[in-house]
Amino acid sequence: MSLITLAIPFFLIAVLSELALDRWKGWGVYRLNDALGNLGTGILSRILGLTYKSLFLVVYIPLYHLLAPYYQLAGFDWSMTNGWHLLIAVIAYDFCYYWKHRVSHELNLFWAGHLVHHQSEDYNLTTALRQSSGGVQLDWVFYLPLLLIGLPAEMVITAGAIDLLYQFWVHTQKIPKIRWMEWFFITPSNHRVHHAQNAVYVDKNYGGILILWDRLFGTYQEELDSEPCIYGVRKPLNTFDPLAANLQHLKRMALDAWYTKSWRDKLTLWFRRTGYRPADAEAAMPVSSTDLTHFQRFDPHIRRGRRNYALIQHLCYSAASLALLWFNTQLGFAQLLAVVTALVFCLVVNGRILDGHPWARVLEPLRLALLAVGLPLLNPKFALFIAAYILISALLWWWLAITDKKDTVALAGN
Incomplete structure (x- = not known):
């Protein structure tokens, strides 16, 4: 280990x-x-x-x-x-x-x-x-x-x-x-x-x-009292989805290579100075940099119930991941790949819940349904535990959906 x-x-x-x-x-x-x-x-x-x-x-x-x-x-x-x-x-x-x-x-x-x-x-x-x-x-x-x-x-x-x-x-x-x-x-x-x-x-x-x-x-810089640090990157991610985080710059470079008409740029942009974009690709797909004079962090507002739900789910995924890291050698490669794939999907959906993304309303029930479908494949020792987790999560998500609708109706009535 x-x-x-x-x-x-x-x-x-x-x-x-x-x-x-x-x-x-x-x-x-x-x-x-x-x-x-x-x-x-x-x-x-x-x-x-x-x-x-x-x-x-x-x-x-x-x-x-x-x-x-x-x-x-x-x-x-x-x-x-x-x-x-x-x-x-x-x-x-x-x-x-x-x-x-x-x-x-x-x-x-x-x-x-x-x-x-x-x-x-x-x-x-x-x-x-x-x-x-x-x-x-x-x-x-x-x-x-x-x-x-x-x-x-x-x-x-x-x-x-x-x-x-x-x-x-x-x-x-x-x-x-x-x-x-x-x-x-x-x-x-x-x-x-x-x-x-x-x-x-x-x-x-x-x-x-x-x-x-x-x-x-020659790359040293002291922290200056007159210049408070502003954290993040100049092309902000604007999502809490960890898979999207890993694909952010690769996706942008791939799109630039696709859209540029210059074969030289298609082949070399990958190894050019960070931030380099072919002029025609940048004109077709402009990406604005952060305005540091009016900097605002990505902080979508979602209801407290959904934030707490995302926290609970994250704690569950953390426990499952720690168990996987400790006991992964006891799994065959196909089993390992299946567990990792399931966890990746769970993390992606949780990120979208934190984003307040409209797809989360569909992705979370889909995630729970897929876990339910996979129950017969699990060791019977774990199947009951996972089934209880799915049931509790589904009830919590259903309750959040109902209260969301009540809030919407109340707002419309005003």
Whole structure:
């Protein structure tokens, strides 16, 4: 089991602690819809990761074995139990991460995957859990230089997990600048800069653990008291659907490639500077950027009952996802794929409920009906439990539909 999976309960405890402080002190850094959107995207990332093999492992391990004679000659003998070896591995990984992260902001195709992490218009610990579901899997290219120093794949994976775990705590607005740390490490202050869409902050502070790389390569920017951070992306997502979040930029690039008449653009726009669009495609399908002078977060108004329903459903999906992450090895691939597909659909529908999308009125009954149809395929030990869940959810949704109609009639009567 991965370090990230083992850390999930601690992540959730930290999120709940920050949320409790937010409500107690009235900070206003949490909104239910945005937080559930972040957590839903994180769940999607973890469960989809169970269905495919990392290209990093497919490529790195054979190359490592191919270079084994060179490693023996050079005297490389890395050990996971040696603290100094692990420290060097983390520093080397973080250097590669800096360049991967930088290119992920600077080239269209790489931004398509990384964009997901930046879509939240709030900034709190749930933002750290908002991760891409894999995209086009090109990130592994940036870690191939680690082969030059003979790092085994397991050490690269461990270093990557440590790098990612460190980054969790910096996703908060409530820790101020830590003066001595700002010179050497990624901190909440300089990572707030990274997530901001203000012109002065865009494409800055790429490090994972160390800010030294940004200072060395000219991408460092201090958080300014005179320029409060505005979070999110310049082309807003405007939905809490985690699948749509992962497809946002890929969809836009695919449409641009379809509509442009230039074959050169069709083939190269994927690897052009982030934000590049062929002139004819942009004229045919203009996409406006956020007006930061009158910035408003995406915050659709839906009735409290539906918000609470979405929260209850999210808690159910979270429990199911944790169980899947812990026990997925006991399932065959077809069973795993079926469970993951069902959970993906559940997360999509919940996102649309939070959007207040009219399709949600049809999608949620459809979701419950499909689960009911699948009951005979389940182990009898779980079928009764799932049947009770479907019945309770259906009754709650029916009650919400009835009360919605009553509200509509009352408004019409006025």
